């Protein structure tokens with residue numbers, strides 16, 4: 142592979158924003174990809190995948206390249222050199238690479254590979270927490286699986302089409318897919334491709350959504366005609382799925398504390414042809430109080446560490462801080478106590494996270510059931526999904542019934 146100057150510079154600029162300005166990798170990569178309309182699909186995937194790789198392996202590569210914290214442009218080129226050398230890519234004789242030692246990279250890689258925190262490129266505190274929470278054997282498998290690239294999975298929008306038709310139409314647009322066993326609405330791409338530029342996407346025939354995430358709305362299993370609340374709806378990944386399960390019938394109330402996310406949800410709902418969604422911004426406690434004792438089903442897709450989706454957001458390894466764990470677990474418990482009040486007697490509550498840590502999952506549900514607010518609920522079932530066992534994102538979901 143020959144390295145092209147403008148693509149390598151695009152990677153370095155993107156890393157600079159992510160490591161030095163706190164930008165989110167996915168957003169920064171999308172921004173970079175808009176920079177040059179002449180870039181073809183190979184160029185774009187080089188930029189995206191190389192950036193993600195270097196973000197994912199930041200600690201390991203920094204240790205190999207002897208970089209302590211400061212990510213100057215010279216140091217970013219050093220990280221790039223480690224990435225390229227480990228892949229057997231020849232380093233060009235540009236002046237930016239003059240100070241980047243290529244000798245000993247492979248030797249240092251082998252040496253560091255015996256130490257988990259370097260091999261898996263993870264901060265000490267997170268490595269310890271993962272081990273404490275899951276046990277050594279499970280954690281080792283899980284963190285290794287979380288460092289792999291995730292497949293692209295689509296959810297067919299059954300309001301517009303069906304899986305077989307979508308597969309045929311995508312094939313006509315040059316995109317081959319597979320059905321996934323036990324995931325009735327899912328199609329997995331055989332090769333990565335920019336699905337957002339397809340006609341099928343424009344027509345609202347699918348959304349990109351991991352297979353584990355697709356299980357959450359099915360877990361709630363709302364019926365057409367019900368009143369359903371998606372309490373942490375964000376930009377609506379699960380709301381749109383709920384609307385299609387409800388066949389556009391009944392009332393689906395999507396809540397969030399960010400107006401901007403709800404605006405994006407509305408835009409996506411229009412494309413998907415989902416007509417039964419009403420968005421409401423939580424700007425005071427009144428919004429929730431008004432809904433007390435009124436819903437047949439409530440989904441709390443809670444904010445969390447996102448440790449189950451590290452394959453897609455590897456920068457979370459560096460952005461998460463130990464203090465956040467306490468903050469987020471307190472918030473999750475408050476959400477369970479406050480938002481469960483929206484359910485009617487006999488209603489169904491699903492609590493879900495994209496985390497693999499018991500302290501955000503089963504421990505939260507147990508604590509809730511032992512609290513005053515939780516006495517009216519009973520646990521019907523729960524499911525823990527590990528990437529190492531399923532190949533799909535790490536998730537947790539619990540179904541609770543209001544007595």
Ligand SMILES: C[S@@+](CC[C@H](N)C(=O)[O-])C[C@H]1O[C@@H](n2cnc3c(N)ncnc32)[C@H](O)[C@@H]1O
Pocket residue numbers: 372373374375376377378379380396397398399402423442443444445
């Ligand atoms: C895991 S994300 C939701 C993802 C979304 N359900 C989806 O499937 O695309 C959690 C969401 O909770 C929202 N959130 C944070 N605090 C909240 C609160 N107090 N009440 C409601 N939503 C909140 C965040 O803005 C974020 O959109």
